[in-house]
Amino acid sequence: MVTIEDRVVIAAGLKAKLTLTAIAAELDRSVSVISRDIRRHRVGPAGYGPVSADSTARLARSRPQQRKIDADPVLAARVRADLRHSRTPRQIAGRLHLEAGDATVGLMGSSPDAQGRLVSHEAIYRWIYALPKGELARQGIMLRSKRSARQRRRPVGERSWDRIVGMVSIDDRPEHVADRKVPGWWEGDLIVGKGGKSAAATLVERTTRYTLILGLPQGKKADGLADALIDHLQGLPNFMRQGLTWDQGTEMARHASVTIAADLPIYFAHPHSPWERPTNENTNGxxxxxxxxxxxxxxxxxxxxAIAAELNERPRAVLGYLTPREAFERLLLANVASTG
Known part of the structure; x- marks a missing residue:
């Protein structure tokens, strides 16, 4: 079933004049599903509107269905608990399948036992959108999406920065990094607060999506960032310090000190190329x-x-619905076993 969130992406893609193939790839759906939904719900000169399309689709469903979640208190308690911790319907459904099929996987933090219950992400979406207005908020649930359409990208102007001495380009990074099979490769950047006066460093391990958020009392100053990186990374085992890819911001002017102290090579992405650090960009969102x-x-x-811990407790489809914490800890344990 095409959800309202899918339709928001479709509408934004059409507005941006993307091809149906590109829209389908972004949603991980077949082109025929996207094409059929647009054909069914395009309305005159106004084109395709996600809300009107979703309303039309709802009216077209002839048989009211008894909702599986409402009929099962155990399942309802699990779904509500996971939604309160910002887990998406896809993550919840995938994690339930993983727990039911793998006895070695335990419960995530704050998740009640589902006792083997299963539910599809489509059913969770249907349950969510059938609730009365305001009911989610009354249950303490806040969905991630806060806007009705994707913001259009604007042309990037020229950014000025002082050249960083001794930069090593991402072009010189080993080729095997791209397939994410070798752990220990990190992506990083700053998130900056109001007026550029405060900042935090964000780091994501590419294989497991394990996230670190580092406080920077000195804001964007290079010395403070270098100290934070060294403090948090030098304690990791060697195999988890293969390299770090960063933006060409002056906050990384002390990269040589980090490389020496933490034994961590640092590579710099090309200017205006956030897609070269895709995992970090997504995590920053x-x-x-x-x-x-x-x-x-x-x-x-x-x-x-605490923020990083909550993100690391979200099951990820790309990890077979393990959480980043579980995937990260499994690699650490495997390394101990192989070297012990």
Whole structure:
């Protein structure tokens, strides 16, 4: 079933004049599904509107269905708990299948036992959108999406920065990094607060999507960032310090000190090329749910650790619905076993 969130992406793609193939790839759906939904719900000169398309689709469903979640208190408790911790319907459904099929996988933090219950992500979406207006908020649930259409990208102007001495280009990074099979390769960047006066460093391990958020009491200053990176990374085992890819911001002017102290090679992406750090860019979007743009960013490390911990407890489809924490810990244990 095509969800309202899917239709928002479709509408944004059509507005941006993307091909149906590109829209389908972004949604991980077949082109025929996207084409059929557009054909069914395009309305005159106004074109395709996600809300009107979803309303039409709802009216077209002839048989009211008894909702599986409402009929099962155990399943309902699990779904509500996971939604409260910002897990998406796809993540919830995938994780339930993983727990039911793998006895070695335990419960995630704050998740009640589903006792083997299964539900599709489509059923969770149908349940969510059938609730009365305001009911989600009354249950303490806040969905991730806060806008009805994707923001259009604007041409990037010329950015000025002082050249960083001794930069090593991402072009010189080993080729095997691209397939994500070798752990220990990180992507990083800053998220900056109001007026550029506060900042935090974000790091994501490419294989497991394990996330770190580092407080920076000195804001964007290079010395403070170098100290934070060294403090948090030098304690990792060697196999988890293969390299770090960063933007060409002057905050990384002390990269040589980090490389020496933490034994961590640092590579720099090309200017205006966020797609060269895709995992970090996506994660920064998730972090902005907790640290919105325009707000002051705290340097209180326990608070930032709590945000990272919640992100690391979200099951990921790309990890077979393990959480980043579980995937990261499995690699650490495997390394101990192989070297012990």
């Amino acid at each position: 998730l972090i902005r749910d907790y640290l919105p743009k325009g707000d002051h960013i705290t340097s209180h490390q326990p608070y930032l650790d």
